[in-house]
Amino acid sequence: MKPMEKVTLTVNGVRREIVTDPTRRLLDVLREDLGLTGPKESCGAGECGACSVLLDGQPVNSCLVMVGSVDGSSVVTVEGLSDEAGGLGPVQRAFVERGAVQCGFCTPGMVVTATALLEHEQDPDDATIKTKMAGNICRCTGYAKIVEAVRWAAKIRREEGHGPQPEDFPSGRADEVTGGIHER
């Protein structure tokens, strides 16, 4: 039997054949070979979640995935979460609209995990959001807004693009739009 020499992945819907050392990390292949810099490296040990991607629909730490071991799989990065027209997808929009972004380094991972959560549960409560997002660390300590953004995204998704109303957020500020971060 011969050692593996190339890896086939479907990345953000596009099939890619990559000739590479299969013991490399999925994170490095995405960033260095495919130019997808949405997934970030921070801890490199599965603690922080900045490198989160969807692997066959499930969130994983791409820094802990040996790329050869996911040969044939489908990978979605934050770059693959935009809407059909190429604009921001509902979860991305919710993070912007709720001001859930400070330095932004954790945001791609947060958006990826939140997207996976909302695929599993249409209307998660705060406890579920906090449990499922526990592997995504924000060191700007913006968790309140992040949890709020996930609830907001759930609402946007449920209403399929019809934006949520101020009364859905009794704590207020539904009219406050952070704006300005619309370029990808």
Added chain:
Amino acid sequence: MTDFFRPATMDEALDLLSDNPDAMCLSGGTDLMVGLRAGKFRPDVIVDLGRLGLDAIDILADKVRIGATVTMSRLSGLADTVPRLGLLGQAAATVGAWQIQNRATIGGNLCNASPAADAVCALLALDAEVELTRRSETRTVALRDFLLGPGKTDRKPDEILTAVIVPTPEEDSDAYGSYRKEGSRNAMVIAVASVAGLTRISGGKVRHCALALGSVAPTTIRAKTAESFVVGKELSDDVVAQAARLARDDATPIDDLRASAVYRRDVIEALVTEHLIEARQARAQDERSGGQA
């Protein structure tokens, strides 16, 4: 340069292992990738187990066979189907965060043999056996004999851990199981100390009691003195307190970065107390709702 293989058959995988004595098996990779990067492991050959069909869960009459590459995410859902495995599900749900649980596997947790391994602690309380396969034979070993020390197991270099087998005897179907760990925060933490307990009470007395302790010895261990003390007794407050003190002495913890040995003993005493009191309460509730004991 490490050669990477992803065999499609067990025979190919076993040949690779017997031809390359220092090869390493890759399952989910959540431990291996960290170790490789830190230079802790430098294998010439990596054999990925992902295509070998080791991801089945077979629920049989008196046991459950869990394939080595079953993930923690799948284990946490298993309790709904097999209530006796509830404590294993609870333990699996505390392994890292969601992203880790989607990759980390039961076989990896067993072979990595950390004294703090959550799922291993639960399996030890459940009297699990591991199944090891090599070219010429398949053998099963009791988990308590499989674990030899931190990172050390009875797995031979040419063997693949193919499954873990959990007995589910009929008489234990109403046993109370729980897994509790204490750490510096709630989410994704390595246990300072943990307790997996499985206790069956009937006719007012304890009929079976298994208490596995994590992070307080070179391997996860059973609190044998405490277990044999409670069997046959009624779980009065005094018996619970005495058992918890015995479990405290069954532990042989060390001082390290995460906690002092004394604190770890305190935690064991508290968690064993919690388990036994919950077992008593669960039994009382069963008797109220189900009529006869």
